Amino acid sequence: MQVKSNIWFEVDGRVVLSRWRIRLLQAIEQTGSISKAADLMDVPYRRAWEKIHESEVRLGFKLVETQVGGVGGGGARLTAACIDLIQKYDTIVKGLGAVLLQRFEDTFDT
Template sequence: MDLTRLMLRLYFGDLMLGPGKATLLEAIGREGSISAAGRAMGMSYKRAWQLVEEMNAHFAEPVVESSRGGAKGGGARLTKAGAALVADYRALEAKLQSAGAEEIARIGAMVATPKSG
């Protein structure tokens, strides 16, 4: 069983974009709400909302648009920029995984195996 995984974090000044934010954006796109996306990830609504606000503040265009509840209920959706951000992040992850497969395997081979007692 291969337990190797690649975790990509990109830093742009004060903004860090990593797997958690990418997964949150995907969940918002799937669930149609920030609270439902947070629940699906085991994250509080407050934390999910903070991450969305952080991303919206740091990117040139908002990545998530939300509407308050009401008779029709509220919701959230990825903007065109948000969908492109997630697609580019996942494509970069896949490229790194593929291009670095040999190096990852060699490094993995150097990892000590647990001794059974």
């Protein structure tokens, strides 16, 4: 048996940022494209794009600046607002996982 956790942000009761979405955004930052990020996350492009779009609509601002066509077919990069949000998420979540795991082990004597 193991303990798991998730921490996410909501707007009007709908998810706008979760651990998975954070990883996806970071993958976009690394690869420079939604498509490559989707491959990295092992999900179809469709799903990656949809989740980002969903978050953007709910938040009311863009997380990803995309370019269609051009060299390499196009690409994507994170907006400043997105980078700021990721940073805030990391700050809030940092260390909590470790605390949780420690408590779990203490409680179950592993």
